[in-house]
Amino acid sequence: MSEETTEMTPTIEVNYADKIPNNVNLSEDRRLQRAMEKWQPEFIDWWKSMGPDGFQDADVYLRTAVGADPKGWAVFDYVKMPEYRWGILLAAKEEGRVIPFGKHKGEPAWQEVPGEYRSMLKRLIVIQGDTEPASVEQQRYLGKTCPSLYDLRNLFQVNVEEGRHLWAMAYLLQKYFGKDGREEAEALLNRRSGDADKPRILGAFNEKTPDWLSFFMFTFFTDRDGKMQLESLAQSGFDPLARTCRFMLTEEAHHMFVGESGVSRVIRKTLERMQEAGISDPNEVEAVRALGVVDLPTLQRKVNFHFSVTLDLFGAEVSTNAANAFNAGIKGRYREDRIEDDDHQLLNDTYPVLRYLDGELKVVEEPALNAINARLLDDYITDATAGVKRWNRLFEDSGVDFQITVPHKAFNRRVGEFCEVHVDPQGNLVSAEAWLAKRDEWLPTQADEDYLLSLMKPVTEKGKYADWIAPPKQGIDKKPGDFEYVALN
Numbered sequence: 050m051s052e053e054t055t056e057m058t059p060t061i062e063v064n065y066a067d068k069i070p071n072n073v074n075l076s077e078d079r080r081l082q083r084a085m086e087k088w089q090p091e092f093i094d095w096w097k098s099m100g101p102d103g104f105q106d107a108d109v110y111l112r113t114a115v116g117a118d119p120k121g122w123a124v125f126d127y128v129k130m131p132e133y134r135w136g137i138l139l140a141a142k143e144e145g146r147v148i149p150f151g152k153h154k155g156e157p158a159w160q161e162v163p164g165e166y167r168s169m170l171k172r173l174i175v176i177q178g179d180t181e182p183a184s185v186e187q188q189r190y191l192g193k194t195c196p197s198l199y200d201l202r203n204l205f206q207v208n209v210e211e212g213r214h215l216w217a218m219a220y221l222l223q224k225y226f227g228k229d230g231r232e233e234a235e236a237l238l239n240r241r242s243g244d245a246d247k248p249r250i251l252g253a254f255n256e257k258t259p260d261w262l263s264f265f266m267f268t269f270f271t272d273r274d275g276k277m278q279l280e281s282l283a284q285s286g287f288d289p290l291a292r293t294c295r296f297m298l299t300e301e302a303h304h305m306f307v308g309e310s311g312v313s314r315v316i317r318k319t320l321e322r323m324q325e326a327g328i329s330d331p332n333e334v335e336a337v338r339a340l341g342v343v344d345l346p347t348l349q350r351k352v353n354f355h356f357s358v359t360l361d362l363f364g365a366e367v368s369t370n371a372a373n374a375f376n377a378g379i380k381g382r383y384r385e386d387r388i389e390d391d392d393h394q395l396l397n398d399t400y401p402v403l404r405y406l407d408g409e410l411k412v413v414e415e416p417a418l419n420a421i422n423a424r425l426l427d428d429y430i431t432d433a434t435a436g437v438k439r440w441n442r443l444f445e446d447s448g449v450d451f452q453i454t455v456p457h458k459a460f461n462r463r464v465g466e467f468c469e470v471h472v473d474p475q476g477n478l479v480s481a482e483a484w485l486a487k488r489d490e491w492l493p494t495q496a497d498e499d500y501l502l503s504l505m506k507p508v509t510e511k512g513k514y515a516d517w518i519a520p521p522k523q524g525i526d527k528k529p530g531d532f533e534y535v536a537l538n
C-alpha cells in the first residue's frame with residue numbers, strides 16, 4: 050500500500066519570508082494581515098494548551114508545504130511543533146473558472162462573497178473550521194502511549210496539518226466576513242471537544258479518541274468525511290473556498306493513509322500471533338487477548354462505531370439546507386466536475402434515498418436537490434468500503450476465516466432518517482429491547498476499551514514497535530527502519 054495521492058497537484062509560490070507563510074499576497078492586504086497577526090498568537094496559545102500534550106519541545110520530522118514544483122511541494126525536516134510554519138495556502142487560480150452547478154451554473158466564479166449567500170457560506174466555513182481543532186483536541190493525549198516513533202511522528206503530522214486546516218478557514222472568515230468573521234475565527238479557538246458548555250459543533254468531534262486503534266479508525270473513517278466534504282466544497286462557486294479546499298485535500302490523503310495502514314498493521318500483527326499460536330477461530334477472544342494483540346471481534350465493533358458515528362456527519366439524508374447550498378452554487382456534490390450524466394442543476398432529477406416510512410425501510414425516489422446529503426453519504430460509503438476490502442485481503446491465506454464488514458447505513462444513527470429507529474448491522478429493523486440486548490456484540494464495550502488501554506504502553510526506542518502492531522512496510526520520506534522520527538529532548 051502506498052500513500053494515497055490526489056490528482057490535484059497545486060502550484061504554489063509560498064512566501065516564507067513573511068511572519069505568516071502564504072501564497073495570497075498577505076502583505077498587500079494590511080487589514081487582513083493585522084487581523085491574522087492578532088489571531089496567530091491566540092492560535093499558538095490554543096496549540097500549546099490543547100495540542101499534543103508533553104511534546105512541544107520535541108524535534109519532529111515533519112513535512113511542510115513549500116515551493117512551486119507541483120511534485121515537490123513538501124519538504125521534510127526536524128521542527129518543534131509550535132514553530133511549524135502554519136500559513137495560508139490556496140491552490141492555483143484557474144483563469145476563467147465558472148460556477149460549475151446550481152442556478153448560477155456557467156456564470157463567472159465569485160471572487161467576493163455574494164451578499165445573498167453570505168450567512169449560508171459563513172455557516173459552512175465555520176462548521177468545516179470547527180472540526181479541525183476539534184480533532185487535535187481529541188488526539189491530545191495519544192502521544193503518551195505511542196506504539197513507535199514512526200507512529201508518533203504521523204500523529205503529529207496529522208495534528209499540525211489539521212492546525213493548518215483551521216488556519217485555512219480562519220483566513221476565509223477574516224478576509225471575507227468582516228467583523229463577524231473575526232469573531233467566528235476567535236470562537237473556533239474557544240470551543241472545546243467534549244466540553245458540556247462549549248462543545249464542538251458536530252457530534253463525532255465530541256467523542257473521545259482514547260487509544261491508538263481509535264485514532265487509526267478515526268483517520269480512516271472520519272478524516273474520510275473530511276475528504277468528501279472538502280471535495281464538495283472544492284467545487285464551490287465561491288472561488289477562494291474552492292481553492293482553499295483543493296489545497297487542503299492534498300494534505301488529507303496522508304491522514305487516511307495513516308488510518309488505513311495503521312489498521313492494516315494491527316490486523317497483520319493479530320494474524321501473525323494467531324498463526325504462531327495455532328488459533329484459527331477468531332471468536333476465541335480470550336485466547337487471542339492472552340497473546341497481547343487486538344482480537345478481531347473488537348476490531349469489528351470499532352469499525353461499527355466509527356462508521357456509524359461518521360455517517361451522522363453528513364446531516365439529514367433529505368435536507369433543504371443541502372438543496373439550498375447546491376442550488377446557490379455554494380456546495381457541490383462529490384467531484385461535481387466529473388459527473389457526466391446530468392445537467393448539474395437537478396431541477397427535474399430524482400435520486401433514490403433509503404427512508405424510514407410507514408414503519409419500514411424503503412427506497413424512495415426523492416427530488417435530487419433534496420437528496421444531496423444522501424448522495425454524498427452513498428459516495429462516502431462506496432469509498433470507505435473499498436478501503437475495508439483492502440483490509441480484508443489480509444485475511445486471505447491467513448487460515449483465519451474472518452471478514453470485516455461495514456454495518457448497514459441505518460445502524461446506530463443519531464442524525465437523519467434513521468435516528469428514531471433501531472436497526473441491526475445487517476439492516477433489519479429490531480425492537481429497542483432486542484437492540485439493547487445485542488448492543489455489546491455490535492459496539493465497543495467498556496471491557497473492550499479497558500483491554501485496548503491495557504495494550505497502550507509507549508514505545509519510544511528507535512526502530513521498535515509495540516507488540517500489538519506490525520512495523521510499517523516503508524518509512525516516511527523513504528527513511529530506514531531505525532530512523533529517529535521524533536527526537537525527544
Ligand code: BYC
Pocket residue numbers: 173174176177180181184211250251252253271272273274275276278279361362363364365366367368369370371380422464
Ligand atoms: N451534529 O439539513 P441538515 C473534517 C445540524 S470532517 C450536530 O441535517 P446539513 C475533519 C445542522 O447543522 C468534514 N448537528 O444538515 C475530519 C443543522 O442545524 P441548523 C467537516 C448536526 O446542514 C477529521 C440541522 O442539523 N466539514 O473536515 O445539510 C479530522 C439540520 O441540518 C449534524 C463539513 O461538515 C451533526 N452531525 O448538513 C479533522 C462541511 N448534522 O443550521 C477534520 C460543512 C446536521 O438548523 N458542513 N446537524 O441549526 C456541512 O456541509 C453541513 O453543515 C453538514 C450538515 C453536512 C455538516
Ligand code: FE
Pocket residue numbers: 181210211214275
Ligand atoms: Fe482537516
Ligand code: FE
Pocket residue numbers: 211272275301304
Ligand atoms: Fe484530516
